[in-house]
Amino acid sequence: MNRLLLFIFLIIRFTTFAQDNSDCLTCHDDKTAKSTRRGKTISIFVDEKKLKGSVHIKNKCIDCHIDLKDADFPHPEAKRAQCGKCHEDAQKAYSDGLHGKAKSKGDPLAPACVDCHGNHDILKKTDPRSATFPLKVPYLCGRCHREGAPVQVQRNIPQDHILENYSESIHGEGLLKKGLTVSATCASCHTPHLVLPHTDPRSSIARKNIAATCIKCHMGIENVHRKIIKGELWEKEAHVLPACVDCHQPHKARKVFYDQGMADSDCLSCHGKKNIKNSKAGHSMFVDTTELKDSKHIKIACSQCHSQVNPSKVRPCETITSNVDCASCHAAVGEDYKISTHGKLFAKKDPDAPFCAGCHGTHHVLGKQDKRSPTFATNIPKLCAECHGAGKAAAKRIKNSGHDVIKEYEESIHGRGLMKSGLTVTAKCTDCHSAHRELPSSDPKSTTNPDNISATCGVCHSGIKEKFDKSVHSPFVTKTDKKLPVCNDCHAPHTTGRTDVDAFKLGITASCGKCHAESVESYLNTYHGKVSELGYTKTANCYDCHGAHDILSVTNPDSHLSRQNIIQTCQKCHETATKMFAGYLSHATHHDSKKYPILFFVFWGMTGLLVGTFLIAGAHTLLWLPRSFEWKKKIKEIEEKEKMEEYAEAHPPVKSETEKSNSPESAKSEKEQDNV
């Protein structure tokens, strides 16, 4: 009877009035009203009170139950309310997420909107009564993800004791015990709708996104972690750096993780013992705390460097499989090292390859400002010499390195400045070769590559670089396929000496001659060149006329040798030099008949005179020689004959005294008497 009346009433209503909530409630406010859905008898009662208290108070039933619009009464079985009609974004996120996917596959355990948000009684998430109110979120998620729940048991969820761990974590403690509503809930990290496993790159908890997720709340985290992560890198290169969760384990995140999780004291409980040894290799594993306290890393915890520790293990260090990677904090340095020859060799597992600790030490890392540090300026050559000294591993490896670079360096102007005068700003190995990115000079990226060397030297010798960049030798000025000279072509790299000493001044001629062979040859034929060849520096050398770093084309008015300047240049030595004096051909050669015809003909004229004279005189002499021998014989014959005659004259029975004294023999004997 009732049904009949209702039926009649509804027909009248529906045909005559617009569909209203009250129309629905006509039937659905009956607490006992029931219907069947997919074979199950369910209550179809809608509590008007709750409906009026919900966020959807202003919505009509048919706004959500679209399928029932204009439906004839009694309407067919209602479909699910279409939340996505208004909540498009949430709907899409849900559909893309794990929950939505499972639902669409028909997973009975998969939650739909209503499972979290409710249906007619949906409240704002700021409403404490709402199931999505932050304080309630853990319980909401916990419905399925609590330990022992079907989802947790039947589905592949890698984490266990999620709710328990969370509730003990700093986030959980804040939220649940302290009622701090801004504390991270499940949804804060996993997002409310786009819940995805961490293996999905789109996931908010994917390794590369985790940092971004955490900094939604921990905005200034890079300040706290500034020694570990430089803001930008943290986000951009999350994959090479430890992600938040590596230290702050998900669901267990604690404040000051290390103190409570893995404190130095824990490590030192074993490693503080002097007799502790590596069980495999047998070397000491003792860590001297006095060294640590002295080091740069005094504020860094053991586990920050030895990051593979797992505090959940009894022996947290048992999970350590590799050496400390300093690059996890010193990222930029690490990148440089990877590019360097050192790093490449290390990557090839070369036993000679130096690693961070090789130069910087391990627990006793001191800053390069510390005199005791092996990386302190004055200790650098010694440090590098450990491998690059004569006969050492690196010296043997590097080809064309028969000389002892370190010894040479120590004798160089840089080396003496550093080692003898203790001038720490003077160039040392690392200043030219870079500290972490050493490469052979043949490598275009090397700081000592010819293309880069002037920039390298120019770091200190800035004024010279400025001049050099404007000179003919600079690639900015001269565009050529030929090799242009760079600093080390004139200033030998390791033996760099003072430029005001004779050895350098004299050597420069040969340096210039490497390219300007003809000019040097003609220079050496002049007085200037000949004197310098004798080892004296008082006569003009290349740079005295051409300049050193500021060599310009002679056509350039600023050149030392331009028309405007050449007289002054000559006057540096020849004070009274004139324009005509400057006409001296300082690179003339008498071998070029086209360029210097006068010199050519004078030279060959002189040579002709010389050769002609010697030919005639030589022939005269040679022809004379045999006659001269004959003549000598003849003279002897004549002399002997005369002697015989004189002897014969001297020995007749009677001789006067005067005649006797004229004989050669008596003259000789008298002479001898004189000498006595």
Next chain:
Amino acid sequence: MSSNQKLQFRRFTHTQRLLHLFMIISFITLALTGMTLKFAYTSWAYFISHLLGGFEVAGAIHRVAAVIMIIVFTSHLVDLLRTKKKNAQTWKDLIMGPDAMLFNRKDWEDFRDSMLWFLGRGERPQYGRWTYWEKFDYFAVFWGIFVIGSTGAMLWFPEFFTRFLPGWVINVATIVHSDEALLATGFIFTVHFFNTHLRPEKFPMDIIIFTGRTSLEEYKLDRPAEYKELVEKGELEKHLVEPYPQIVITAVKMFGWAALTTGLFIVVWIIYAMIFAYK
């Protein structure tokens, strides 16, 4: 000195001997210091330059020696005039006379006869007071002093000379100075050395230029024409002098050896530098 010693023929005056002595000293000095620059690329040049105390000292020595040589040269000219006056000679006598240095008919005949002698077609010519090769040497000095001296002055004072000469003249002067010096040293230390000292009948040296005298026998054979003339004129006695004591001879020979050795060393050096170390 004993008065009964055998008298010798005096050929050179004191002035001539003294001038030649200074000529030797300045010439060898100029050659030695100059070669250090010319052959700067040889280790000998380096050694000598540093031994002397550097290129500046060597340069100073070179200039001093050059001045000495110019003094020697002028002194000789003065001596010529003085002798002319003393002997009441005319200019014609001085230049054209039988003992004059200028080439005359007899020199050409001597040269021709010498060639015949060298080729085995005649006897040794009857050489007189000055032979043609001596006259050649003599005028070579005139030429050398003029050429090397003038270019040397340009190289000494380039700033002054370029006030009225173009700069490239200094380049020319360098070539001329250097090559003419090479000719002079090469000639003196080979041709002159041979003609005067090293030829077999005089070997190892003829010290007549230092002592000024030689035995009459030797002179008679060497310069038969002059001897004959003097005997004919009855002037031979005027030229006879007493010989020097042995110690003077020894000293002279020592100096002679030093000069000869240095000269020959320079020749070896030149040959080495020009042929083996040339660059």
